[in-house]
Amino acid sequence: MRFFFYSLEHLPIHIHVRNSDGVAKFEVSPIRLIESHGMKTKDLLLAEALIEKNKEQxxxxxxEFHRS
Structure with missing residues (x-):
């Protein structure tokens, strides 16, 4: 599972997630799924848990990335 930002992002703070099945986008605060395509429910739940665990980072x- 890969977590990343694009260079020309916008608020609210969000993160993209990709795995072998698909992609998803989560808002970080509060954590909520914005959209997903092809990712299994178990992978979305895992991604959400990892985002929660690493939210401050x-x-x-x-x-840092967006100089904001």
Missing amino acids: IITKWH
């Missing part, structure tokens, strides 16, 4: 990296 994701927010910090977002600000």
Whole structure:
């Protein structure tokens, strides 16, 4: 499972997730699924749990990456 930002992102803070089955996008605060295509429910739940566990780091990296 890969978590990433695109260079020309916009608020609210969100993260993209990709695995071999599909893609998804999650808002980070509060954590909520914005959209998904092809990802299985179990993978979406795992992605959500990993985002929750790493939420502060994701927010910090977002600000570093986007200089905001």
